[in-house]
Amino acid sequence: MSFPTVLRGKAWKFGANIDTDQIIPAKYAIYSLDEKELGKHAMEGVPGRDGWAPGVTQGDILVAGSNFGCGSSREIAPVAIRGAGISLVIADSYARIFFRNAINMGYPILQSPQAAEGVQEGDELEVDLEEGIVRNFTKGDEYRCEAFPTFMNELLHMGGLVPWVRMRLEERRRVATARG
Amino acid sequence: MGMTMTEKILARGAGRESVRPGDLVLAKVDFAMGHDLTIPPAGKIMREQMGAEKIWDPERVAVTQDHFQPAKDAASATLGRLTREFSRDMGIKWYFEVGQGGICHTVLPEQGLVLPGELVVGADSHSCTYGALNNFATGIGSTDLACVFALGELWFRVPETLKFVYHNRLKEWVEAKDLILYVIGQIGVDGARSKAMEHTGEALRHIDMEARLTMTNMAIEAGAKNGIMEFDDVTKQYLDGRAKRPYTPVTSDPDAEYEKVFEFDAEKVELGVAKPMSPDNYSPLSDVAGTRLDQVFIGSCTNSRITDLRRAAAVLDGHKVAPGVRLIITPSSHQVAIQAEKEGLIGIFLASGAAWTTATCGACLGGHMGVLGEGEVCLSTTNRNFPGRMGHPKALVYLSNPAVAAASAVTGVITHPREVLKKMPAGIA
Numbered sequence: 001m002s003f004p005t006v007l008r009g010k011a012w013k014f015g016a017n018i019d020t021d022q023i024i025p026a027k028y029a030i031y032s033l034d035e036k037e038l039g040k041h042a043m044e045g046v047p048g049r050d051g052w053a054p055g056v057t058q059g060d061i062l063v064a065g066s067n068f069g070c071g072s073s074r075e076i077a078p079v080a081i082r083g084a085g086i087s088l089v090i091a092d093s094y095a096r097i098f099f100r101n102a103i104n105m106g107y108p109i110l111q112s113p114q115a116a117e118g119v120q121e122g123d124e125l126e127v128d129l130e131e132g133i134v135r136n137f138t139k140g141d142e143y144r145c146e147a148f149p150t151f152m153n154e155l156l157h158m159g160g161l162v163p164w165v166r167m168r169l170e171e172r173r174r175v176a177t178a179r180g
Numbered sequence: 181m182g183m184t185m186t187e188k189i190l191a192r193g194a195g196r197e198s199v200r201p202g203d204l205v206l207a208k209v210d211f212a213m214g215h216d217l218t219i220p221p222a223g224k225i226m227r228e229q230m231g232a233e234k235i236w237d238p239e240r241v242a243v244t245q246d247h248f249q250p251a252k253d254a255a256s257a258t259l260g261r262l263t264r265e266f267s268r269d270m271g272i273k274w275y276f277e278v279g280q281g282g283i284c285h286t287v288l289p290e291q292g293l294v295l296p297g298e299l300v301v302g303a304d305s306h307s308c309t310y311g312a313l314n315n316f317a318t319g320i321g322s323t324d325l326a327c328v329f330a331l332g333e334l335w336f337r338v339p340e341t342l343k344f345v346y347h348n349r350l351k352e353w354v355e356a357k358d359l360i361l362y363v364i365g366q367i368g369v370d371g372a373r374s375k376a377m378e379h380t381g382e383a384l385r386h387i388d389m390e391a392r393l394t395m396t397n398m399a400i401e402a403g404a405k406n407g408i409m410e411f412d413d414v415t416k417q418y419l420d421g422r423a424k425r426p427y428t429p430v431t432s433d434p435d436a437e438y439e440k441v442f443e444f445d446a447e448k449v450e451l452g453v454a455k456p457m458s459p460d461n462y463s464p465l466s467d468v469a470g471t472r473l474d475q476v477f478i479g480s481c482t483n484s485r486i487t488d489l490r491r492a493a494a495v496l497d498g499h500k501v502a503p504g505v506r507l508i509i510t511p512s513s514h515q516v517a518i519q520a521e522k523e524g525l526i527g528i529f530l531a532s533g534a535a536w537t538t539a540t541c542g543a544c545l546g547g548h549m550g551v552l553g554e555g556e557v558c559l560s561t562t563n564r565n566f567p568g569r570m571g572h573p574k575a576l577v578y579l580s581n582p583a584v585a586a587a588s589a590v591t592g593v594i595t596h597p598r599e600v601l602k603k604m605p606a607g608i609a
Contacts, residue, residue: 017369017458019566022573026545029217030248030255033224045568067370070403071566072545073305075221075321096374096405097305101321151204151335161323165230165330 004108005130007087009061013121014046016065020072020098022046024080031076038076039083058085061127063119065091069098078102078109088127090134090145092116103152106160110134114143182433184341185408186376189316189430193299193333201340201439210298210315211240212328215284216256216263217247218303219325223266226326235270236332242274242293243267244284247541252548270329282513282539285309285481289393290515292422296411296429301328306481306563308399311408312392314415314429316376318406339405340439341376346383348447353597353604355491356391357483357561357581358452359383360398363444365454365462373403375439378432380410383446389418390485397482398563401459451596453559454579457567465584468594474556476501476589477570478582479510479537480544483561486519488582490608493525495586495601501533502592508550510537534589546571559588 022045024038031037043052062081068091069077078101081089089102089109102109108129115134119125123138132145148156158164183191183198191199193207214222226232235241245263248256260278267275274293281287285306288294296314301307303325310317320334328334350359364371377399384392392409399407409415411429419427451465478484478492489511501507509529511517517539520526529536535549543550544562552558552571558578560570565577578594583604587597597604 017566019564019569021545021564021566021569025568026247026547030253030259032217032221032259045573047567047573050573067373067403070369071305071400071564071569073303073307073319073321074217075323093370093373095370095403097319097321099374100324104321104323104327149204149337161327162225162229165232165327168331169230169232 005128007059007061007127007129009059009087009125010057011061011063011119011121011123011125012056013119014062014064016092017067017070018046018064019070020074020077023069023077024074029074029076035079035083038080039085042080042084053084056085059087060085061125062086062089063115064089065116066093068094070095073097075101078105078107082107090115103155104161106156106158108156110145112143112145115145118143181437182435184376184378184432184436184438185314185430186316186341186378186406187338189297189299190336190338199338201338203338205336205338206333207299207336208333209301209328211294211300212325213242213284213288213302213304213307214325215244215246215304216249216259218322219243219266220259220262221322222303222325222329223262225323226329230326230330232330235272235329238271239273241272242276242284242288243272244276244281244287245278246281246283247545248547249540250278250538279538280514282511282516283481283541285397286485286512286516289313290513292419292424295419295423295425295427296415297427301334305400306397308404308407309393309397309481311399311406312389312396313419314409314411316406316408319400337374339374339376341378342372343438343441344377344379345441345443346379346381346446347443348445349383349386350446350449352609353583354449354451355581355583356387356394359446359449360395361452361454361462361579362449364398364402364460367402369401369458369460370403372399374405377402377404377407379407384409385412388487389414390487393485394482398459401563451584453594454565456576456578457565459564459579465594465596468578469596471578471594472557473505473559473588473592473594475550475552475558476505476507476585477543477550477558477560477562478585479508479512479542480562481512482563483582484510484512484516486516488561489516489520489525490523491604492582492586493528494605494608495583495597496532496534496590497528499532499590499600501589505589505592507532507534507589508537508543509534510542510549511539513539543570545569559585559594561585
């Protein structure tokens with residue numbers, strides 16, 4: 001999987017402390033292994049957003065307030081958002097397990113209090129992942145994103161934790177074979 | 181410069197002399213846990229995507245069938261089957277079948293599987309519970325768990341530590357649950373985001389291990405990476421005859437650095453609840469007393485261990501659940517159920533008109549056996565009341581301790597337990 005560098009899409013705006021039960025209610029955990037089915041129900045638990053997912057155009061961008069993805073450890077939260085067609089999440093800040101899960105999946109997320117403040121629903125955005133810049137074409141604004149530690153960037157570029165583990169396993173096998 | 185307990189455990193896991201907050205480390209894991217919702221994806225990712233054939237150490241893994249088990253529908257039965265098959269194929273030593281285990285966060289401490297000084301991960305957000313036993317324990321995702329299964333190690337960002345000091349003792353009726361709800365009310369649901377919560381102080385010396393587990397259980401409700409407590413006589417006594425491995429306790433250095441120190445006078449903390457729809461929406465009980473209820477739920481990894489059930493039974497003994505209200509009591513483990521049966525608690529519950537269920541996460545996450553409908557109001561001893569957590573997004577959930585829950589089931593409205601029971605018997609309080 002190659003890592004995209006520039007993404008464009010329409011913004012969907014959410015508030016602070018959106019927890020995983022709102023992102024994907026637990027009852028849909030029975031579809032843990034089915035990203036498309038999870039995607040149909042993404043954000044359904046957010047009051048007023050019932051039936052949100054079908055309105056998403058592939059490539060749209062989700063912008064949220066602080067502590068996005070708090071609550072449970074369910075990896076189906078970022079999976080459902082990706083399954084709904086969202087190409088990228090930008091938030092003021094993230095709850096830690098949601099953040100880990102997204103990075104581990106190789107799913108691009110950005111942290112930008114400026115964007116979380118400035119973007120409104122429906123704004124047309126362009127995001128340069130390399131530069132860490134969000135351009136708002138609707139408002140003519142530009143927002144800076146916070147830089148991630150090197151290891152997290154490496155994981156994202158590699159496509160997540162899966163290829164990284166494969167690499168480690170191969171290293172171990174090579175060492176074991178060399179020792180014979 | 182000294183280190184906190186959390187830093188010391190991560191440094192040891194990473195094979196380093198020392199670590200600082202903000203460091204990214206690759207650390208060896210001492211114990212890992214997954215359940216029926218997180219094992220199926222983790223197993224699939226590990227085998228099909230990572231290409232690993234076996235688990236790094238099957239003796240250091242526990243798997244519970246707790247979230248949607250006993251299977252609530254056909255799809256959950258499939259998840260249960262995948263969990264069962266994976267555990268069998270991998271030779272996982274600590275596999276707990278339906279009817280033999282219960283909720284992961286009660287089972288692991290109870291079975292002496294998570295020990296002082298250890299680095300523990302669980303594919304469930306409330307894995308922070310174990311920290312009351314003086315270890316670093318944190319919740320992870322399914323890809324994380326697959327990585328741990330394949331390699332026995334995982335990446336961590338060393339957290340800043342926040343220190344919470346509790347002076348004096350809790351008053352009569354006030355429980356560990358009230359204290360932690362109060363603290364989360366003060367700092368907010370992101371007040372400890374990605375940080376370690378280190379709890380200490382006189383108040384903790386007077387509460388038992390089960391009450392301590394209630395406090396560390398809710399670290400995640402303040403956004404924390406882990407909650408951790410010191411090793412003392414209470415810890416030692418709890419682990420004697422229980423610990424499955426030798427262990428080495430860990431202490432924070434006197435010159436360890438804390439990002440912030442919070443001090444609370446435990447004696448001033450009142451009985452309280454978290455009001456809908458957030459765990460940090462704290463209110464003294466007196467402000468919400470009289471709120472009409474449809475359902476009362478006593479259960480979950482937060483507040484359904486044997487000591488919790490004893491207090492609930494003391495309140496319910498000789499009383500009936502109010503007309504128009506349903507009381508559901510779900511023990512948090514099979515061992516808890518066995519003990520409740522021995523002590524005659526189940527008879528008290530059944531005589532009061534409560535529904536007594538098998539050990540499961542059940543209603544806590546809106547799974548089964550107590551899911552709420554639109555507009556219903558529930559008082560629950562669980563940990564989280566975000567919209568939709570226990571069922572319909574427009575259901576209203578209040579969080580409380582078990583004695584308050586039991587008393588409120590008797591009256592049908594949120595009630596101080598004193599109004600139903602004159603005094604909590606000694607040895608139970």
